[in-house]
Amino acid sequence: MSGFFDIPSDLQHSYLGLIGLHLREALIPVLVGLLVSLPIAQLCVRFRWLYPPVLGVTTVLYAVPSLAFFVFLIDYTGQSETTVMIPLAVYSLVVLVPAIVDGVRSVPPETLAAATAMGLGAVRRYFQVQLPIAVPAIIAGLRVATVSSISLVSIGMLIGNQGALGNLLNDANIYHRPELAVNAVLTMAALAILADAALVLVRRVLTPWMPRKGAAR
Amino acid sequence: MNILNFVHAFFSDSAHWHGYDGIPTRFWEHIGYSLEALAYSAVIGLPIGVLTGHYGRGGNALALIATAGRALPTFGLLVLLTILLGFSLVPVMVPLVVLAVPPILVTTYEALRSVDPSPVDAARGMGMSESRILFQVELPVALPLILSGLRSAAIQIVSTATIAAYVGLGGLGRYIIDGLYQRSYEKVVGGATLVAGLALATLAVFWAVGRFAVSPGVRRGA
Amino acid sequence: MIRIDSVTKRYPDGTVAVDRLSLEIPDRSITVLVGPSGCGKTTTLRMINRMVEPSEGSILLDGVDIQAQPVNTLRRSMGYVIQNAGLFQHRTIIDNIATVPRLLGWSKERSRARAAELMERVGLDSSLARRYPYQLSGGQQQRVGVARALAADPPVLLMDEPFSAVDPVVRKGLQDELLRIQEELGKTIVFVTHDIDEAIKLGTMVAVMRTGGKLAQFAPPAELLSAPADDFVEDFLGTDRGIRRLSFFPSGALKLESGPVVPVDADAKKLAARGSADVPYLLVTDLDGKPLGWGAPQDLTAGEIAVGQLLPYGRPFVHGKDSLRAALDGAVLSPTGWSVGVDGTGRVVGVVSQAVIAEAIRNAHAEGRTDDEAKAVR
Numbered sequence: 043m044s045g046f047f048d049i050p051s052d053l054q055h056s057y058l059g060l061i062g063l064h065l066r067e068a069l070i071p072v073l074v075g076l077l078v079s080l081p082i083a084q085l086c087v088r089f090r091w092l093y094p095p096v097l098g099v100t101t102v103l104y105a106v107p108s109l110a111f112f113v114f115l116i117d118y119t120g121q122s123e124t125t126v127m128i129p130l131a132v133y134s135l136v137v138l139v140p141a142i143v144d145g146v147r148s149v150p151p152e153t154l155a156a157a158t159a160m161g162l163g164a165v166r167r168y169f170q171v172q173l174p175i176a177v178p179a180i181i182a183g184l185r186v187a188t189v190s191s192i193s194l195v196s197i198g199m200l201i202g203n204q205g206a207l208g209n210l211l212n213d214a215n216i217y218h219r220p221e222l223a224v225n226a227v228l229t230m231a232a233l234a235i236l237a238d239a240a241l242v243l244v245r246r247v248l249t250p251w252m253p254r255k256g257a258a259r
Numbered sequence: 260m261n262i263l264n265f266v267h268a269f270f271s272d273s274a275h276w277h278g279y280d281g282i283p284t285r286f287w288e289h290i291g292y293s294l295e296a297l298a299y300s301a302v303i304g305l306p307i308g309v310l311t312g313h314y315g316r317g318g319n320a321l322a323l324i325a326t327a328g329r330a331l332p333t334f335g336l337l338v339l340l341t342i343l344l345g346f347s348l349v350p351v352m353v354p355l356v357v358l359a360v361p362p363i364l365v366t367t368y369e370a371l372r373s374v375d376p377s378p379v380d381a382a383r384g385m386g387m388s389e390s391r392i393l394f395q396v397e398l399p400v401a402l403p404l405i406l407s408g409l410r411s412a413a414i415q416i417v418s419t420a421t422i423a424a425y426v427g428l429g430g431l432g433r434y435i436i437d438g439l440y441q442r443s444y445e446k447v448v449g450g451a452t453l454v455a456g457l458a459l460a461t462l463a464v465f466w467a468v469g470r471f472a473v474s475p476g477v478r479r480g481a
Numbered sequence: 482m483i484r485i486d487s488v489t490k491r492y493p494d495g496t497v498a499v500d501r502l503s504l505e506i507p508d509r510s511i512t513v514l515v516g517p518s519g520c521g522k523t524t525t526l527r528m529i530n531r532m533v534e535p536s537e538g539s540i541l542l543d544g545v546d547i548q549a550q551p552v553n554t555l556r557r558s559m560g561y562v563i564q565n566a567g568l569f570q571h572r573t574i575i576d577n578i579a580t581v582p583r584l585l586g587w588s589k590e591r592s593r594a595r596a597a598e599l600m601e602r603v604g605l606d607s608s609l610a611r612r613y614p615y616q617l618s619g620g621q622q623q624r625v626g627v628a629r630a631l632a633a634d635p636p637v638l639l640m641d642e643p644f645s646a647v648d649p650v651v652r653k654g655l656q657d658e659l660l661r662i663q664e665e666l667g668k669t670i671v672f673v674t675h676d677i678d679e680a681i682k683l684g685t686m687v688a689v690m691r692t693g694g695k696l697a698q699f700a701p702p703a704e705l706l707s708a709p710a711d712d713f714v715e716d717f718l719g720t721d722r723g724i725r726r727l728s729f730f731p732s733g734a735l736k737l738e739s740g741p742v743v744p745v746d747a748d749a750k751k752l753a754a755r756g757s758a759d760v761p762y763l764l765v766t767d768l769d770g771k772p773l774g775w776g777a778p779q780d781l782t783a784g785e786i787a788v789g790q791l792l793p794y795g796r797p798f799v800h801g802k803d804s805l806r807a808a809l810d811g812a813v814l815s816p817t818g819w820s821v822g823v824d825g826t827g828r829v830v831g832v833v834s835q836a837v838i839a840e841a842i843r844n845a846h847a848e849g850r851t852d853d854e855a856k857a858v859r
Contacts, residue, residue, distance in 0.1 A: 101458070101459075102458070105417065105459070106418070107418050107450075109422075109439070110454070111451075113447045114262075114444065114451070193330075193334070194334075201439070207335075208332075208335065211335055211338040214339075215338070220342045223342050224339060226332075226335050227331065227336055227339050231327070234332075235326060238329075377564070377566075377567035378570070381567030383556075384530055384556060385630075386584060387553070388553060396569060400571055473571075474570075474571035474572070476570045476573070476613030476614060476615060477571045
């Protein structure tokens with residue numbers, strides 16, 4: 043009789059090892075997505091005409107099913123973690139670019155004018171005024187991207203057990219141990235909720251000037 | 260090796276256009292699953308979002324439900340439900356609805372909350388009943404945002420409905436799953452192209468609905 | 482008549498917005514509730530159409546408690562105008578105005594016809610009917626708000642800071658328009674503002690409220706200016722209330738002198754005849770009788786009066802229509818100390834010195850003329 047947390051040996055990981063692997067596969071893409079989307083978003087803010095086409099391209103990319111993405115990439119990056127992480131980074135990008143653009147654009151024009159009038163150059167203005175004010179919007183985007191990334195990693199299971207906790211779903215089938223699937227679903231949900239809560243905490247720390255009233259989103 | 264080559268190979272193969280595994284069949288199956296899932300999600304998400312938004316209560320509870328819904332892994336849920344309930348449409352619909360309800364719920368709530376309070380105050384002061392205020396003053400103004408929530412839910416459903424193929428059902432996901440097992444990139448890319456095309460068509464439909472249903476005063480005034 | 486009978490509004494957290502307020506609002510006139518923010522004026526207004534329910538006390542409309550009828554019936558019988566107009570952005574102007582008639586079950590045609598009629602009454606061009614609110618200026622939107630409130634011809638009009646959000650020039654236009662409409666329609670208007678000047682300009686009666694929802698004074702504006710009930714009211718009225726009170730005294734009683742007025746083409750004989758020891762300056766007019774400026778008699782040469790070198794004549798007042806305040810203002814503005822009285826077309830009727838105006842002010846104060854006739858003078 044195997045327990046709830048007894049992981050079949052074919053996965054070559056303990057329960058905690060799978061969690062670590064899952065977080066790595068889910069969070070690195072979000073981080074990469076954030077780093078790439080910041081300059082793209084800034085370009086879209088600078089050159090307004092760029093935004094609609096960027097939105098169009100990202101929406102189409104978002105609509106491509108992750109599995110199709112994985113399969114296509116196998117040819118280039120093999121059945122590996124990288125194959126799983128590249129599409130996840132692209133999805134994060136799709137969520138984050140509009141979030142950052144809207145956030146930066148939501149900075150009141152008078153605030154910008156005041157910053158300019160005080161003699162802040164474009165770079166300082168970006169880092170000291172626009173970016174901090176856009177933090178709540180950026181974090182909101184990060185929350186959506188992170189939670190969906192944690193969920194999507196599991197699909198990596200289909201390309202040769204690259205789905206971290208998702209691989210438990212496969213084993214649940216193979217070994218007729220439904221409790222492994224329950225374990226996988228609950229663990230992933232718990233990770234998502236914890237990551238989400240952590241981001242809310244980060245926002246509170248970064249934006250002490252925001253009213254602490256709870257709101258949806 | 261070029262995506263366009265795969266696309267061309269896939270669509271020019273006349274065998275892909277006929278029979279139970281032909282593009283038209285899979286296409287309509289996919290639309291069927293998507294519409295069904297969107298309908299369930301809207302029936303759940305819209306009324307709750309509208310009522311909580313109108314009365315301005317329960318925003319925190321709503322945020323919790325939305326976070327929980329987003330946190331549940333779609334694919335994991337599908338596999339789990341299939342193990343528990345066997346092969347049927349239910350294990351497909353539940354994850355899709357769980358996926359689509361949060362954006363509908365949250366955006367609808369936000370849409371109602373962001374309606375300018377002064378016309379609502381004026382309407383109440385003129386003696387409009389609460390239901391009239393909701394249907395004739397708040398909803399017409401909130402409609403663009405509500406539609407945008409439905410739209411992003413619809414696109415996520417269209418993209419994710421491919422998982423139906425994993426549990427032996429049809430839809431455009433068939434090409435992707437079969438392509439994976441048969442090592443046929445042509446099928447995978449073709450299937451993905453069809454899904455992305457369907458997502459674009461969904462965008463177009465929502466754009467048209469917006470043109471038709473949203474008052475010009477709201478469209479350009481906001 | 483609307484009777485507010487020792488009404489109190491207390492919120493669950495213990496804040497008292499309105500404290501045992503009693504007020505009799507006369508029919509067919511404008512009653513203004515004015516006071517600093519947080520004085521409960523808006524709460525009081527909103528209790529009249531039951532947007533807020535009082536904690537204690539009652540409000541009677543023509544002797545009947547407003548609680549007696551269904552709340553929406555009550556509200557449909559009262560026009561309601563708010564700050565920023567609160568127009569429905571998804572409806573055209575004409576459909577915005579037709580809202581209450583439609584609620585009352587009028588046919589679409591009849592409602593729209595009525596709305597078109599009201600657009601004209603509030604001074605909106607009929608070409609705006611099919612526009613949407615975002616296409617209108619703030620002032621126009623506020624006119625639509627007033628038209629919408631008047632659409633079902635309610636006897637009562639409740640106006641909550643309706644003109645606060647527009648610029649001063651537009652505000653003055655809207656105020657004048659409201660007075661004109663009120664003259665035609667004779668509604669019972671309750672008007673809330675934080676602007677004491679607006680209260681004095683519009684109000685037949687003015688209720689000054691103080692923080693904590695208490696009534697400080699309820700009086701006609703002229704009485705408010707002449708006899709503020711306490712330091713709070715006096716402070717709230719601000720400076721110059723003596724000067725501002727002059728707005729309520731007509732200039733018709735002023736005796737104008739037509740002696741020191743000469744046309745620009747006057748000959749030497751005429752100039753000599755008008756000039757005298759009592760009259761230090763002559764007012765030169767153009768051939769139409771409109772003022773050009775003042776000149777000392779010795780500086781004026783027949784046939785070659787240099788218009789450019791005349792002294793400014795300040796701002797003329799319309800004799801009999803403008804108030805003593807306008808007359809005094811003209812005298813103060815001119816370096817000669819004399820004020821120019823004109824008729825409705827701008828032609829000079831005569832001139833008057835500061836001394837004579839001061840005399841008239843003393844007389845007016847003695848008579849205490851603050852009646853309805855004086856009111857019309859503003």
